[in-house]
Amino acid sequence: MKILIVSQYFQPESFRINELALTLQESGHQVSVLTGKPNYPDGEIFPGYRAWGCSREEWSGIKIYRVPLIARGNRNAVKLALNYLSFIVSGLAFAPWLLRRQNYDAILVFAPSPIFQAIPASFLGWIKHCPVALWVQDLWPESAQATGYINNPWILKLLESVVRFVYRHTDLLLVQSTAFHEPVAKLACGKSIKYYPNSVDFAFYSPPDIPLPDIVGLAGKFPVLFAGNVGVGQAVEVIVQAAEILRDYPDIHFVVLGKGSRWEWMREQVETRALNNVHLAGRYPVETMPGLMRQAAALLVTLADQPIFAATIPSKVQAYMAVGRPILACLNGEGARLVSEANAGLAVPAEDAAALADAILRLYRMPAAEREEIGQNGRAYFREHFDHDRLAEQLVEHLHELTLSFGEN
Incomplete structure (x- = not known):
């Protein structure tokens, strides 16, 4: 199949869609990607790129087409909104020209926040007469409200109308959690909805033999590792509070790999409360993460106490299962159910x-x-339900069925 992936985020930014695109390409499908200029997570355009102008490049046989966008900035709500909007506008304005004379069997939209990046994909689907599948990673407008960026009820109502528009102009909706089905269906006007979960690269199941950095805290007797975004949605306050409760247990240390909008707050709290059992290690290359996770005694995932997060399965749950270490899930709903x-x-x-x-x-x-037995239970569950290669094959089946039904209409 000739597949166009539309995603605001792509290599060298670290997102699940990278490995999936690579697997599709290696399986004999012809994959192209429409994306923006890389700037996640630090909010600055990566070295070697510039914000303005369109560009083309190739990665492992995958053709990448980049449109201009405004960098998201660092904890700046206005810049973040402009970042989202600029990809939509650039996609509508420049993608038809960038992809001229290119035809596709199907378009796949990888849709973490913001879901509105599907708008240029739907426009391209209309131009090129091919179906569009939208892989929903976050619920909107609930995500905007839960993370504190938008609380105005009028704006939230407007966003809901835009989400209805987005769903109405796609042909298939893939949801990463079964709990997403009902809220998506309410806005999707009878569109076909299928459960399609996240996976992780095989490296998490079988870590590569590469040198790993020495991280303070991981060499102890019982390190508890949190990996990923350190943001509002992760409710990292609970980590600080739990560390304070356990400060008299010298074997137990908390190691945080990652950064985000609440990282600086955590750093201040660690200093203020003199928490010698908390280590904020920052970010490390994604290829080192499987090996670093294997060094932990337990792997920690947290989410805020919000209804939207109860419906969400953080992708790190699959990564933790694959690694084979016991999971500490401080969250509600689907993620907790899955671990249990x-x-x-x-x-x-x-x-x-x-x-x-x-x-x-x-x-x-x-x-x-x-x-060890608990960790192995997670690995077995991952292989049965979230195996990367099997899910890639399942995606191709979904897209193939979509193209057949689209051709009949």
Whole structure:
């Protein structure tokens, strides 16, 4: 198949769509990508790129077409909004010219926030007479409200209308969580909706043999590792509070790999509270993450106590399962259900620091063999439900069926 992937984020930015695109290409499909200029997560355009102007490049046989956009900035709501808007406008204005004389069997939109990046994809689908599949990673407008960026009810109502427009102008909706089905269906005007979960690269299941950095805290007896975005949605306050509760246990250390809008706050709290058991290590290359995760005694995932996050499965849950370490899930809903169903760790309510501290102590006091068994349960569940290659094949089946039904209409 000739597949065009539309995603505001792509290589060298680290997102799940990179590995999926590469697998599709290696499987014999012809993959192209329409994206913006890389600037996530620091909010500055990557070296070697410039914000303005269109560009073409190639990565592992994949043709990449880049349109101009405004960098998202650092914790700046106005710049973030302009970043989202600029990709939509640039996609509408420049993508038809960049992709002239190119035809595709299907267009796939990888849609973490913002979901509105599907608008130029739908326009391209109309021009090129091919179907558009939208892979919904976040619920909108709920995501904008839950992260605190937008609270005005009139603006939220306007965003809901735009989401209805986006759904109405796509041909297939893929949702990363079964709990997404109902809220998406309410706005999707009878569109076909299918469950299509996230996976992770095989490297998480079988870490490559590469040199790993020495990170303070990971060499201890019981390191608890949190990896990923350190933001409002992750409710990282619960990590600080749990660390304070457990400060008298010298074997237990919290290691945070990643950065985000709440990282500086965490740093200040660690200093103010003199938390010697919390180590903010910052970001490390994605290829080192599987090996670093394997060094942990337990892997921690947290989300805020918001209805939208109860419907969400953070992609790090799949990564943690693949790595084979016990999971501490401080969240509600689907993510907690998944960890419990797989018997891959312990789940406690979102933002409940006391419950999280108790769960950590339960794992800490378990025999090592029992913790290893829990980690292996996660690996087995990952292979059965989230295997990367199997899901890539499933995506091709979805797209193939979509093209057949589109041709009949």
